[in-house]
Amino acid sequence: MEISSNPDYVGIIRLTTSGIANKIGFSIDDIEDIKVAVSEACTNAIKHSDDEKFNITFNILDNGLDIEIKDNGSGYDIDSVPTPDLENPKENGLGLFIIQALMDEVSIESKDNKGTIIKMTKYLGVDL
Numbered sequence: 371m372e373i374s375s376n377p378d379y380v381g382i383i384r385l386t387t388s389g390i391a392n393k394i395g396f397s398i399d400d401i402e403d404i405k406v407a408v409s410e411a412c413t414n415a416i417k418h419s420d421d422e423k424f425n426i427t428f429n430i431l432d433n434g435l436d437i438e439i440k441d442n443g444s445g446y447d448i449d450s451v452p453t454p455d456l457e458n459p460k461e462n463g464l465g466l467f468i469i470q471a472l473m474d475e476v477s478i479e480s481k482d483n484k485g486t487i488i489k490m491t492k493y494l495g496v497d498l
Contacts (some may be wrong), residue, residue, distance in 0.1 A: 376416075
Protein backbone atom coordinates (compact mmCIF):
# COMPACT_ATOMS: atom_id res chain seq x y z
CA MET A 371 0.00 0.00 0.00
CA GLU A 372 1.19 3.49 -0.73
CA ILE A 373 0.24 5.89 2.05
CA SER A 374 0.32 9.67 2.33
CA SER A 375 2.95 10.95 4.76
CA ASN A 376 0.17 12.57 6.76
CA PRO A 377 0.07 11.53 10.45
CA ASP A 378 -3.74 11.42 10.25
CA TYR A 379 -3.48 8.23 8.16
CA VAL A 380 -1.63 6.22 10.84
CA GLY A 381 -5.03 5.34 12.37
CA ILE A 382 -6.15 3.84 9.07
CA ILE A 383 -2.96 1.79 8.89
CA ARG A 384 -3.55 0.58 12.47
CA LEU A 385 -7.09 -0.52 11.52
CA THR A 386 -5.84 -2.30 8.42
CA THR A 387 -3.11 -4.02 10.43
CA SER A 388 -5.62 -5.07 13.08
CA GLY A 389 -7.96 -6.56 10.47
CA ILE A 390 -5.20 -8.55 8.79
CA ALA A 391 -3.74 -9.80 12.08
CA ASN A 392 -7.19 -10.77 13.35
CA LYS A 393 -7.95 -12.72 10.17
CA ILE A 394 -4.67 -14.63 10.55
CA GLY A 395 -5.61 -15.60 14.11
CA PHE A 396 -3.43 -13.46 16.38
CA SER A 397 -4.54 -12.88 19.96
CA ILE A 398 -5.82 -9.47 21.05
CA ASP A 399 -2.55 -8.85 22.93
CA ASP A 400 -0.44 -9.72 19.88
CA ILE A 401 -2.63 -7.53 17.65
CA GLU A 402 -2.11 -4.58 20.02
CA ASP A 403 1.67 -5.19 19.99
CA ILE A 404 1.72 -5.33 16.18
CA LYS A 405 -0.36 -2.14 15.92
CA VAL A 406 2.02 -0.26 18.25
CA ALA A 407 5.08 -1.48 16.31
CA VAL A 408 3.50 -0.51 12.98
CA SER A 409 2.53 2.90 14.36
CA GLU A 410 6.10 3.54 15.49
CA ALA A 411 7.52 2.48 12.12
CA CYS A 412 5.00 4.64 10.25
CA THR A 413 5.76 7.61 12.49
CA ASN A 414 9.47 7.19 11.66
CA ALA A 415 8.66 6.99 7.94
CA ILE A 416 6.52 10.12 8.10
CA LYS A 417 9.10 12.01 10.13
CA HIS A 418 12.11 11.06 8.02
CA SER A 419 10.70 10.69 4.51
CA ASP A 420 11.62 13.28 1.90
CA ASP A 421 8.54 12.29 -0.05
CA GLU A 422 4.82 12.90 0.42
CA LYS A 423 4.23 9.17 0.73
CA PHE A 424 5.67 5.91 2.02
CA ASN A 425 4.91 2.25 1.44
CA ILE A 426 3.70 -0.53 3.69
CA THR A 427 3.60 -4.16 2.61
CA PHE A 428 1.86 -6.99 4.47
CA ASN A 429 2.98 -10.55 3.71
CA ILE A 430 0.90 -13.31 5.29
CA LEU A 431 3.01 -16.30 6.32
CA ASP A 432 1.91 -19.82 7.21
CA ASN A 433 2.80 -19.06 10.82
CA GLY A 434 2.65 -15.27 11.12
CA LEU A 435 2.87 -11.89 9.46
CA ASP A 436 5.70 -9.93 7.81
CA ILE A 437 5.30 -6.17 7.59
CA GLU A 438 7.64 -3.88 5.67
CA ILE A 439 7.58 -0.09 5.87
CA LYS A 440 9.70 1.83 3.38
CA ASP A 441 10.30 5.55 3.15
CA ASN A 442 12.20 7.58 0.59
CA GLY A 443 14.17 9.64 3.06
CA SER A 444 17.84 10.47 3.14
CA GLY A 445 18.68 7.37 5.19
CA TYR A 446 20.93 7.18 8.22
CA ASP A 447 23.72 5.15 9.79
CA ILE A 448 21.88 2.42 11.72
CA ASP A 449 24.93 1.72 13.88
CA SER A 450 24.98 5.33 15.08
CA VAL A 451 21.54 5.05 16.74
CA PRO A 452 22.24 4.92 20.48
CA THR A 453 20.62 2.39 22.77
CA PRO A 454 18.02 4.34 24.74
CA ASP A 455 18.67 5.07 28.40
CA LEU A 456 15.55 3.56 29.97
CA GLU A 457 16.43 5.10 33.33
CA ASN A 458 16.25 8.59 31.78
CA PRO A 459 14.05 8.24 28.70
CA LYS A 460 13.79 11.10 26.23
CA GLU A 461 10.65 12.06 24.36
CA ASN A 462 12.17 10.81 21.09
CA GLY A 463 14.43 7.90 20.31
CA LEU A 464 12.42 4.97 21.68
CA GLY A 465 10.62 3.99 18.45
CA LEU A 466 13.08 1.39 17.18
CA PHE A 467 13.55 0.02 20.68
CA ILE A 468 9.76 -0.40 21.05
CA ILE A 469 9.48 -2.10 17.66
CA GLN A 470 12.26 -4.54 18.54
CA ALA A 471 10.69 -5.28 21.92
CA LEU A 472 7.23 -6.03 20.49
CA MET A 473 8.03 -7.99 17.34
CA ASP A 474 9.72 -11.38 17.00
CA GLU A 475 12.12 -10.33 14.24
CA VAL A 476 13.15 -6.84 13.10
CA SER A 477 15.63 -5.76 10.46
CA ILE A 478 16.44 -2.24 9.36
CA GLU A 479 18.09 -1.28 6.09
CA SER A 480 18.99 2.33 5.46
CA LYS A 481 21.04 3.77 2.63
CA ASP A 482 22.13 7.33 1.92
CA ASN A 483 19.58 9.08 -0.28
CA LYS A 484 17.65 5.82 -0.81
CA GLY A 485 15.54 5.73 2.33
CA THR A 486 14.92 3.24 5.08
CA ILE A 487 13.13 -0.11 5.19
CA ILE A 488 11.93 -1.54 8.49
CA LYS A 489 11.00 -5.21 8.18
CA MET A 490 9.25 -6.83 11.11
CA THR A 491 7.78 -10.25 11.71
CA LYS A 492 5.36 -11.54 14.31
CA TYR A 493 4.79 -15.29 14.60
CA LEU A 494 1.60 -16.95 15.78
CA GLY A 495 1.79 -18.45 19.25
CA VAL A 496 5.26 -17.11 20.11
CA ASP A 497 5.60 -15.37 23.46
CA LEU A 498 8.36 -12.82 23.86
